[in-house]
Structures are given as structure tokens and as C-alpha cells.
Amino acid sequence: MTSYQIPRPTxxxxxxxxxxDHxxxxxxxxxxxxxxxxxxxxxxxxxEVLIAHGEAEEEKVYQQLRRKHAIGEHEAEHGEEEHAEGNEALLELLEVADVHGEEFDEAVEKLATALNHHIGEEEQTILNPAREEVAEDVRAQLGRDWLARRNELLDQGCGSTEQVRAIVGRAHEEGLLPADDED
Structure with missing residues (x-):
């Protein structure tokens, strides 16, 4: 089995x-x-990296950018909704048994579509304002805080199917995703 190295800058x-990470x-x-x-x-x-990235972003970046008035409530909430959608697509991918079958390929494309949409929006509506509105020293501190939390989550092995299932369940409970009977 090959192992993909996830960089862990500090x-x-x-x-x-x-x-x-994108x-x-x-x-x-x-x-x-x-x-x-x-x-x-x-x-x-x-x-692993997708869960650590998103969870750390919600905990350490989005709220700080709101406090600095770089982004509004809507951008932070929309980013969290898109993380939830990506996590739901990730869970579907994790639950596919045959990594060489058509179901796997379809799950990869569904996740890619969700991720590419989120990456594009986040880079335009969250990261660009952060570049323009937040001082360099604050961005450096946010980087250290975000990376510390991201790396901590990676050390905990945050991307198991069970953990992703729990995160998706929490997103449903919080209203970030529609109820299962609404899909």
C-alpha cells in the first residue's frame, strides 16, 4: 500500500x-x-486532510475573519454549509467498497464537483477579503493557529469513515444539510 504524505507546516x-491544501x-x-x-x-x-482542513477552518479562521470584518456572517455560514456538502460527498466515497468500480468513479466526481465549487468560492469570497482586509501579522497568527489545529486533527486520525459519518450527522442536526428525507 502506498502512503501519501500530508505536509504538516507549522x-x-x-x-x-x-x-x-487546496x-x-x-x-x-x-x-x-x-x-x-x-x-x-x-x-x-x-x-484525513479534508476533514482536518475544514474543521480547523471553521474553528480557527472563519470566526476570526468575521471578527476582523474581512468576511460577513453569510460568507462564514456558506463556507460551513459547503464543508458539510463536501463531507457528505466524502462519506459516500468512503462507503464505496470497490475502488475500481463505476460507483467509486461516480462518488469521486461528486466529491470533486462539491470541492471544486467550494474552493473557487472560498478563494474569491473568503481568502481574497482576508488578503485585502487583514494585516500580515494577523494572517501569520491565523496561519499558526489554523495549522496547529489542522495538524492536531491529523495526528488524531480524523478522517475515518466513522468520524466523517459523525461529522455529517452533526451537520444534519445543525441544519447545514437537509434532513435525510429531504434529499
Missing amino acids: SGDVVEVILD RLFETLLRELRNSQADREAARAALS
Whole structure:
């Protein structure tokens, strides 16, 4: 089994380190589409980094950017809704047994669609305002805080199917996703 190394920086401008993860998501999605790749390992790595990234963003970045008036309530809530949608698509991918079947390919594309949409919006409506409205030293502190939480979650192994299922369940309870009977 191949292992994909997830970088674990400890400092950097929050905008730049988030963008680094976005590029990593894209790389891992390409690996999931590659029939010659170790899809199990790529899926496990994507699950870990995607969950750690999103959870740490919600805890350490979105609220701070709201306090700094770089983004509004709507942008933070919309980002959380899109994380929930991505996590739900991730759960579907994790639950596919045959990584070489059509169901897997469809689940990869569903996740890719959700992720690409979120990445584009986040880079335009959250990260650009952060660049423009938040001082460099504050972005550096946010980067350290976000990376510390992200790396802590990675150390805990945050991307298991059970943990993703619990996160998706919590998103349903919080109203970030429609009730199961509303899908």
C-alpha cells in the first residue's frame, strides 16, 4: 500500500497555507481518478486532510475573519454549509467498497464537483477579503493557529469513515444539510 504524505507546516500566511491544501486536494482527486494509483491510500489521505482542513477552518479562521470584518456572517455560514456538502460527498466515497468500480468513479466526481465549487468560492469570497482586509501579522497568527489545529486533527486520525459519518450527522442536526428525507 502506498502512503501519501500530508505536509504538516507549522507556520505561514493563513491564505497561502489554505491554498496549499487546496492544491493538495486537487492532486489527491487526480490520484483517485487514476486507475493505476493506490486509490485506497489516496482516499484515506484525502479524507484525513479534508476533514482536518475544514474543521480547523471553521474553528480557527472563519470566526476570526468575521471578527476582523474581512468576511460577513453569510460568507462564514456558506463556507460551513459547503464543508458539510463536501463531507457528505466524502462519506459516500468512503462507503464505496470497490475502488475500481463505476460507483467509486461516480462518488469521486461528486466529491470533486462539491470541492471544486467550494474552493473557487472560498478563494474569491473568503481568502481574497482576508488578503485585502487583514494585516500580515494577523494572517501569520491565523496561519499558526489554523495549522496547529489542522495538524492536531491529523495526528488524531480524523478522517475515518466513522468520524466523517459523525461529522455529517452533526451537520444534519445543525441544519447545514437537509434532513435525510429531504434529499
